[in-house]
Amino acid sequence: MTEELFREDATLRECSARVVALAEGGVILDRTVFYPLGGGQAGDSGWLQFADGRRIAITDARKSKESKEHPGAVLHLLAPDADLSLLLPGTPVTAQIDWARRHRHMRFHTTTHLLCALVPHPVDGCSITADYARLDFHMVEPLDKEALTGGIARLVAEAHPVRHRWISEAELDANPGLVRSMSVQPPRGLGRVRVLEIDGVDLQPCGGTHVANTAEIGAIVVTKIEKKSAMTRRVVLGFAA
Numbered sequence: 347m348t349e350e351l352f353r354e355d356a357t358l359r360e361c362s363a364r365v366v367a368l369a370e371g372g373v374i375l376d377r378t379v380f381y382p383l384g385g386g387q388a389g390d391s392g393w394l395q396f397a398d399g400r401r402i403a404i405t406d407a408r409k410s411k412e413s414k415e416h417p418g419a420v421l422h423l424l425a426p427d428a429d430l431s432l433l434l435p436g437t438p439v440t441a442q443i444d445w446a447r448r449h450r451h452m453r454f455h456t457t458t459h460l461l462c463a464l465v466p467h468p469v470d471g472c473s474i475t476a477d478y479a480r481l482d483f484h485m486v487e488p489l490d491k492e493a494l495t496g497g498i499a500r501l502v503a504e505a506h507p508v509r510h511r512w513i514s515e516a517e518l519d520a521n522p523g524l525v526r527s528m529s530v531q532p533p534r535g536l537g538r539v540r541v542l543e544i545d546g547v548d549l550q551p552c553g554g555t556h557v558a559n560t561a562e563i564g565a566i567v568v569t570k571i572e573k574k575s576a577m578t579r580r581v582v583l584g585f586a587a
């Protein structure tokens with residue numbers, strides 16, 4: 347299993363690591379700062395740098411689905427023309443993420459938590475990319491674009507600290523209201539669940555990457571509200587021009 351350094355510190359831009367294996371079109375490392383696609387958040391891209399200065403591009407990251415040998419491993423996906431001869435098991439590398447792209451994911455992702463506080467309805471879909479984010483709410487009432495943009499701006503200006511902690515599965519079972527998302531259930535079977543807390547605003551299980559304070563989100567606006575179905579209202583977020 348890959349040691350997932352981003353779970354404890356989302357601000358890490360690079361780490362030293364060793365190649366474990368090649369599998370499923372990607373490379374498995376013993377530890378990584380690459381967030382793998384999950385919970386609606388896009389996977390990281392970036393580079394592996396070698397001691398001699400050469401670099402290999404990583405196009406995306408995701409959790410291995412097939413690997414029985416390396417269960418739970420993070421796959422760092424390679425371009426089709428990548429030089430696999432550089433990636434022998436045991437080779438030391440520096441794993442570097444495209445930080446500008448990841449920081450956009452973090453700003454959007456943290457904003458989706460603010461939306462959860464502003465819209466008190468269950469979430470039934472989520473997608474976070476570097477250019478936009480969308481969050482689907484299970485509800486019939488209309489939503490107001492300007493009011494939500496204003497609500498986000500207020501919570502950003504109030505500069506609420508953002509932090510994560512781990513709780514036991516028993517504690518989660520005792521507080522079912524913590525699970526806001528209907529489509530994404532927190533991973534079970536590990537004995538503990540990661541919860542994300544925005545001081546005085548939102549608390550829910552989440553394994554994604556977030557900024558450390560809502561002030562770091564900056565200027566984000568609701569660009570669109572769509573009625574996706576009789577029971578679904580979609581809120582689309584974008585960076586302010």
Ligand SMILES: [Zn+2]
Pocket residue numbers: 455456459542552553554555556
């Ligand atoms: Zn989150």
